[in-house]
Amino acid sequence: MNDMHAASTSAPLLTLDKVTFRHRGQTLLQNISLTLSSQGSTIVMGPNGAGKSLLMRICHGLLTPTSGRLHWHDTGGRPPRQAMVFQRPVMLRRSAIANVTYALAVQGTCWRDRKPLAREALERFGLTDVAHRPARVLSGGEQQRLALARAWALRPAVLFLDEPTSALDPAAIKAVEDAVTDFGRVGTRIIMNTHDISQAKRLGDDVLFLCQGRVVEHNNAESFFLAPRTRDASAFVRGELVW
Amino acid sequence: MLSEDNAFITALQLILSLDQTLVGIVSLSMQVSLTAVLIASVLGLPLGAAVALWRFPGRGLVIVVLNAFMGLPPVVAGLVVYLLLSRAGPLGELGLLFTPSAMVIAQVLLILPIIAALTRQHTEERWEEYREQLTSFRVSRLRSIPTLLWDARFALMTVILAGFGRASAEVGAVMIVGGNIDGVTRVMTTAIVLETNKGDLPLALGLGLILLLLVALINAGAFLISEEAKRRLG
Ligand SMILES: Nc1ncnc2c1ncn2[C@@H]1O[C@H](COP(=O)(O)OP(=O)(O)O)[C@@H](O)[C@H]1O
Ligand SMILES: [Mg+2]
Numbered sequence: 401m402n403d404m405h406a407a408s409t410s411a412p413l414l415t416l417d418k419v420t421f422r423h424r425g426q427t428l429l430q431n432i433s434l435t436l437s438s439q440g441s442t443i444v445m446g447p448n449g450a451g452k453s454l455l456m457r458i459c460h461g462l463l464t465p466t467s468g469r470l471h472w473h474d475t476g477g478r479p480p481r482q483a484m485v486f487q488r489p490v491m492l493r494r495s496a497i498a499n500v501t502y503a504l505a506v507q508g509t510c511w512r513d514r515k516p517l518a519r520e521a522l523e524r525f526g527l528t529d530v531a532h533r534p535a536r537v538l539s540g541g542e543q544q545r546l547a548l549a550r551a552w553a554l555r556p557a558v559l560f561l562d563e564p565t566s567a568l569d570p571a572a573i574k575a576v577e578d579a580v581t582d583f584g585r586v587g588t589r590i591i592m593n594t595h596d597i598s599q600a601k602r603l604g605d606d607v608l609f610l611c612q613g614r615v616v617e618h619n620n621a622e623s624f625f626l627a628p629r630t631r632d633a634s635a636f637v638r639g640e641l642v643w
Numbered sequence: 644m645l646s647e648d649n650a651f652i653t654a655l656q657l658i659l660s661l662d663q664t665l666v667g668i669v670s671l672s673m674q675v676s677l678t679a680v681l682i683a684s685v686l687g688l689p690l691g692a693a694v695a696l697w698r699f700p701g702r703g704l705v706i707v708v709l710n711a712f713m714g715l716p717p718v719v720a721g722l723v724v725y726l727l728l729s730r731a732g733p734l735g736e737l738g739l740l741f742t743p744s745a746m747v748i749a750q751v752l753l754i755l756p757i758i759a760a761l762t763r764q765h766t767e768e769r770w771e772e773y774r775e776q777l778t779s780f781r782v783s784r785l786r787s788i789p790t791l792l793w794d795a796r797f798a799l800m801t802v803i804l805a806g807f808g809r810a811s812a813e814v815g816a817v818m819i820v821g822g823n824i825d826g827v828t829r830v831m832t833t834a835i836v837l838e839t840n841k842g843d844l845p846l847a848l849g850l851g852l853i854l855l856l857l858v859a860l861i862n863a864g865a866f867l868i869s870e871e872a873k874r875r876l877g
Contacts, residue, residue, distance in 0.1 A: 462778050492794055493793075493794040502790075507781075
């Protein structure tokens, strides 16, 4: 019932049914049931170690739940085209543009289209000048923008971002937030995890609040920050339950 | 003392005048060792990457065996190939014993474990780093092999050079399976052994100098590659 709101505003995209994840005898995610609607951007919040990153990895298919299941509605149960941007960007030992064309190649894009698509993505994220530099000598902010450009070129229906700004300076954070807004504008479904409450307010349509491996609250962003329904969430919003 | 000085000068003259015997021996050495390195790389690079990528029962044993075989004594490699190729051996009908092909096989046996084991180490490091991202891209394990090999390219070039160095400098294996036949299977190392025994020092010294130069070039190459990697990859 926590996600009635999100589910009722538009068609459902992804449903998690009693998803549990155990590792070495520890239950890290417990009985997570929720539905994400096919529009907008969801911010995943919660104290450190709550299981936010694990939940994202399960949704993105990097990890398999110990029990429970995922169901993608639009695509008949199969995962849609999706991409993920990590806290620390993982760059291949190639030029910036080759990092993008590689992702396009493994996705099956025809080789004639790869370069133009990669150039367009690099230009959109202000990386044209560094296109031929080795990706790994770029600054942290540039690498994160390159990770976003790479995701952009893949035209994902769903984009996961796991604390994409936590290692960046203010200017780079602004660039990432603008990029997230751009993705939203072209209809990409955003699911992002952040520690930064003001960033969550700027970018989020709904908030998924996790605590100790459980979903404590799933609410639209406005209500979540103004009047959280649960005690843990209100402590978190007041800044009393940060780590 | 005097005669050895003369031998040194004669050796230099042999090299500079591109003496037929010397050139023949050097070029056969290069052909055999380059072919062996090519074959060992074609087999060892994907093999090493595959062991890095897949988890299977007995994987630990495979790694231990590969690492142990890195130090395989050349004479043992030679003996094994000799037994396989000798007339009574399982591959005797091929008639390869005492041909350059037999020397190639022995050198492949010698350096394949080196190339595979070191490739495994380097690609496994890359894989730890890339695994999540490549999984996110939905790259299959098989498709990850060329990706990892390419992204470890500088380290792997050094590995291949090390393999070539070991192949061209060893004497035991090629001596046993090649037989050091003049004009057929005589390579630099076996020629040095023979000419020294015979007391023909100029040819032995000339070949020794070329071998030394080769090893120096290999090391210079490895150094330049690692400098280039630092510059290009950060
Ligand atoms: N690969 C892993 N192996 C073991 N435990 C893990 C692993 N990844 C995360 N955990 C544990 O799972 C819990 C949730 O982690 P995580 O999802 O990273 O939290 P966060 O909400 O901070 O992103 C933590 O207690 C963490 O120690
Ligand atoms: Mg996390």
